[in-house]
Amino acid sequence: MIYLDHAATTPLDQRVLEAMLPYLRDQYGNASSVHAMGQAARRAVDQARGEVAALIGADPSEIIFTSGGTEADNLAVRGLPAAHGDVRTAIVTSAIEHHAVLHACRAEEVRGARLAVVRPDGRGRLDPAAVRQAVDDRTALVTVMAANNELGTIEPVREIAEIAHEKGAIMHTDAVQVAGQLPLDVQELQVDALSLTAHKFYGPKGVGALYLRRGIAVDPLQTGGGQERGRRAGTENVAGIVGFGAAARLARQEMEVRAAHMRTLRDRLWRTLCDLPGAERLGDPQNCLPGHLLVRFRGVDGEALVLNLDLHGICGSMGSACSSGSLEASHVLTGIGLDPQSAREGLRLTVGRGNTTQEIDETASVLRRIVERQRELMVSHG
Amino acid sequence: MSGGVDSSVAAALLVQEGYDVIGVTMEIWPEMSEEQMAHQGGCCSIGAVEDARSVCTALGIPHYVLNLRERFHQQVIENFRSEYLRGRTPNPCIACNREVKFSELLRRAAALDADYLATGHYARVEEAEAGYRLLRAADSRKDQTYVLWGLGQSELRRVLFPVGHYEKPEIRKVAQSLGLRTWDKPDSQEICFVSGDYRQLVTEALPKGRFVDRLGQDLGESPPITHFTVGQRRGIGLAAERPYYVLELRSGENTVVIGHREELDGRGCIVEDVHFVSDAWPEAAFDCTVRIRAHGREAPARVQPLGAGRVGVSFLEAQTAIAPGQSAVFYAGDDCLGGGIIEQAI
Numbered sequence: 001m002i003y004l005d006h007a008a009t010t011p012l013d014q015r016v017l018e019a020m021l022p023y024l025r026d027q028y029g030n031a032s033s034v035h036a037m038g039q040a041a042r043r044a045v046d047q048a049r050g051e052v053a054a055l056i057g058a059d060p061s062e063i064i065f066t067s068g069g070t071e072a073d074n075l076a077v078r079g080l081p082a083a084h085g086d087v088r089t090a091i092v093t094s095a096i097e098h099h100a101v102l103h104a105c106r107a108e109e110v111r112g113a114r115l116a117v118v119r120p121d122g123r124g125r126l127d128p129a130a131v132r133q134a135v136d137d138r139t140a141l142v143t144v145m146a147a148n149n150e151l152g153t154i155e156p157v158r159e160i161a162e163i164a165h166e167k168g169a170i171m172h173t174d175a176v177q178v179a180g181q182l183p184l185d186v187q188e189l190q191v192d193a194l195s196l197t198a199h200k201f202y203g204p205k206g207v208g209a210l211y212l213r214r215g216i217a218v219d220p221l222q223t224g225g226g227q228e229r230g231r232r233a234g235t236e237n238v239a240g241i242v243g244f245g246a247a248a249r250l251a252r253q254e255m256e257v258r259a260a261h262m263r264t265l266r267d268r269l270w271r272t273l274c275d276l277p278g279a280e281r282l283g284d285p286q287n288c289l290p291g292h293l294l295v296r297f298r299g300v301d302g303e304a305l306v307l308n309l310d311l312h313g314i315c316g317s318m319g320s321a322c323s324s325g326s327l328e329a330s331h332v333l334t335g336i337g338l339d340p341q342s343a344r345e346g347l348r349l350t351v352g353r354g355n356t357t358q359e360i361d362e363t364a365s366v367l368r369r370i371v372e373r374q375r376e377l378m379v380s381h382g
Numbered sequence: 383m384s385g386g387v388d389s390s391v392a393a394a395l396l397v398q399e400g401y402d403v404i405g406v407t408m409e410i411w412p413e414m415s416e417e418q419m420a421h422q423g424g425c426c427s428i429g430a431v432e433d434a435r436s437v438c439t440a441l442g443i444p445h446y447v448l449n450l451r452e453r454f455h456q457q458v459i460e461n462f463r464s465e466y467l468r469g470r471t472p473n474p475c476i477a478c479n480r481e482v483k484f485s486e487l488l489r490r491a492a493a494l495d496a497d498y499l500a501t502g503h504y505a506r507v508e509e510a511e512a513g514y515r516l517l518r519a520a521d522s523r524k525d526q527t528y529v530l531w532g533l534g535q536s537e538l539r540r541v542l543f544p545v546g547h548y549e550k551p552e553i554r555k556v557a558q559s560l561g562l563r564t565w566d567k568p569d570s571q572e573i574c575f576v577s578g579d580y581r582q583l584v585t586e587a588l589p590k591g592r593f594v595d596r597l598g599q600d601l602g603e604s605p606p607i608t609h610f611t612v613g614q615r616r617g618i619g620l621a622a623e624r625p626y627y628v629l630e631l632r633s634g635e636n637t638v639v640i641g642h643r644e645e646l647d648g649r650g651c652i653v654e655d656v657h658f659v660s661d662a663w664p665e666a667a668f669d670c671t672v673r674i675r676a677h678g679r680e681a682p683a684r685v686q687p688l689g690a691g692r693v694g695v696s697f698l699e700a701q702t703a704i705a706p707g708q709s710a711v712f713y714a715g716d717d718c719l720g721g722g723i724i725e726q727a728i
Contacts (some may be wrong), residue, residue, distance in 0.1 A: 304493035307446055311404070311494065377492055 002314045002359045006200075006291055006352035007149055007177060012243070013202035019246035020204065023239035031236045032225065041238045048245025052209055055248040056175075056194060057185035064210045064218075064228045065241055069176040070100040072195035072210035073143075075221055075232070076172040077104035080193060081113060081140035082219040084170065088140035090114040092169070094126055094155075095335035096148050101174050102331075105143070114138065123284035124153035124336050132163045139169040146175035146184070146194075150332040150348055151283035152292025154178070161190040170216065176200055176208075180251035181289055182259060192216050198240070202353070203247030207240035258353045262291040265351045265360045269293055272364035276371050282333070282346060291351040298345065300374045305347045308370045314363050317348045383407050383445070385433030388502030388545050390562050391553045395544040396500055397441050404494060405438035405445040407431050408487060410454035437562055448490055450482055457481035467588075469631030470707025471611040473529065473676065480532035488540060500542040504550075505530055505718075507538050514538035516659045516718040521549040528676050531711045531721030534661045591636040593620060596629065596645060604638045607631045612727075613646060613703025627703075630727075647700035648727040650683070653710045654692050656722030663687065671713045672697070674704055674724065680713055693722065 003011070023044060029037030031045045046060070053060040066072045081091060093105050095117050109115040116134040120126045126144060135142060142164035147154045157173050164171040172193040178184055180201025186194055193216070197208035212218060212231070224233030251258075270293055273279055278298030297305070302318040309316045318330070333343035349363070383389040383405045396403045407430065431447055438445035458477045465472035483501065491499040504519035504526045513535050519525040533541070545553050557565035588606035595601060601620060604610075609617055614628045618640060627646050630639035651674070658664070664687050671680035672695055681701055686694040695710055704727035711721035 301493060303448070307494055311444065373495060374493060
């Protein structure tokens with residue numbers, strides 16, 4: 001099995017697993033309990049909070065642990081405007097956000113918020129000037145992803161944050177794809193809120209965080225006990241949070257090496273595929289995450305590529321993963337201006353730290369055969 | 383794979399025979415609310431995907447969900463709606479088989495480098511010198527050739543109907559012995575996408591119509607014509623000595639022609655959009671048996687080619703309630719020769 005779908009999720013790092021195991025076995029305390037068991041859990045959660053904060057240049061008190069990226073996005077999109085009065089009710093976002101953000105925005109729109117959706121250019125890059133036109137003094141929140149999950153295109157978050165702040169709006173970024181891959185600093189980006197999740201960088205699934213700049217209020221999505229300073233009630237997922245912390249620490253330490261390795265393999269993969277007839281790389285190669293490769297072979301259905309690769313033991317993706325497992329034309333690819341048919345031709349291969357040169361070469365040769373075979377079939381079946 | 387017994391056993395039989403099998407389920411429904419899901423049973427529902435997946439897991443074969451929503455919507459649902467609005471009685475299974483399963487799905491299967499597309503239909507395909515023949519199922523009560531008349535040579539050489547060689551009780555036994563959890567799941571209904579009332583699909587606020595008799599005499603106000611099909615007795619609600627039946631629906635005039643039982647009889651029909659399994663158009667009139675509804679009996683008839691994809695069918699004995707929009711399917715013994723859509727009764 002060759003795994004090239006690291007943008008969907010990554011394998012759990014053995015070292016992360018080791019860090020988590022005590023909290024799945026003997027250290028089962030509730031972090032809110034006063035006794036020694038509880039205190040041990042509390043210390044572990046605090047330490048992890050420090051690691052996650054350090055990954056993004058934040059203060060530990062600014063980290064709210066959640067069940068993952070989707071919850072962090074929902075907390076930001078639904079909880080931030082709600083906490084900022086009735087005057088500012090508008091939200092500005094982009095057409096290529098993850099559904100966790102887009103659907104939350106749509107839900108707010110249904111509840112009466114004015115929603116402006118900014119379209120990116122053909123490479124998936126947002127133009128700050130276009131955002132400027134959409135933001136006004138009624139804007140409560142600007143939410144724009146740090147990098148797109150399908151294209152890998154990195155967005156000009158800082159410029160957009162400056163625009164948001166000029167108009168007095170809060171700036172949130174969904175950084176799920178960037179966190180742990182590339183350096184990320186909330187001071188430098190000037191964002192007020194940022195979402196991240198552990199399983200995109202070799203941590204466990206089911207745990208993520210919303211960074212929320214000190215002094216910014218949020219209406220919680222769920223109430224109950226006073227966990228996470230009253231902003232996210234519920235007994236802490238101690239083992240998950242510990243794993244998140246360990247993954248964050250390892251990502252920070254190994255980031256450069258990992259990114260260089262991924263970039264090398266990704267570029268190698270594209271070099272071996274680019275001469276295939278109709279091959280086209282989508283996105284913005286100059287502003288791209290290190291492991292992302294979104295390709296298209298004109299006229300060849302992305303579904304056929306993904307399924308044939310799977311039958312050869314190679315895991316790729318047509319775009320973002322969908323819960324039902326079926327493959328829809330991607331809103332990201334239609335968002336960058338592809339027609340629905342072309343948008344179904346995208347194939348996303350995302351490299352990870354564990355991939356080898358041999359795997360990349362094997363993938364290239366299998367994919368080459370599949371693409372050629374698809375072209376033959378198109379000729380014979382019309 | 384619909385998640386039902388027949389396609390599950392079809393997959394199992396092929397695995398036993400040594401084929402390299404890939405399970406696929408068509409996703410054909412728009413994303414649905416919980417409420418819609420609760421009302422939906424039928425052939426390709428969400429629950430069906432889960433059942434099909436579990437069968438594939440048990441068989442140790444891959445399973446994929448293929449998105450055919452757009453195609454299904456255009457070719458089946460829209461066709462169903464527009465046919466009803468024209469006062470016709472469509473058979474969506476036939477549209478689905480012709481325009482979705484044995485065209486687009488077949489193409490997708492070929493894209494997986496599959497040599498065949500197998501389904502759980504009760505029918506048989508046989509290779510003969512003159513080409514591929516479409517034959518009735520071994521279990522004549524379950525035979526589904528009526529909904530497969532749209533298949534031609536290029537489809538038949540690439541399809542397999544593994545259950546068509548067995549009786550249904552045998553199929554259930556195989557399912558049970560394989561431990562398929564769907565072994566006693568009820569047979570899917572005739573119209574997979576309408577578990578309740580098909581008229582939900584044609585609920586556009588249509589004006590009321592008029593009841594008229596054969597001679598055009600007005601008999602009163604009628605519900606919209608989409609509430610009726612030819613041969614229907616229910617829902618007319620006019621007081622009369624003898625019961626009224628729907629004889630004809632005239633969408634242009636928005637009238638429902640009604641009359642008494644004997645007036646439903648017809649000697650024949652014009653059939654359009656005709657296709658022959660052999661892909662060859664007959665040079666002369668021929669005798670065969672013709673079936674004009676999914677569960678009807680076949681009747682001996684003469685088929686006269688008319689050109690432009692049309693034929694005339696004259697029955698030896700009058701048939702009752704010949705409904706435009708339904709398929710007329712031609713048989714010679716066990717051979718399903720082809721069929722077409724009834725344009726009008728004569």
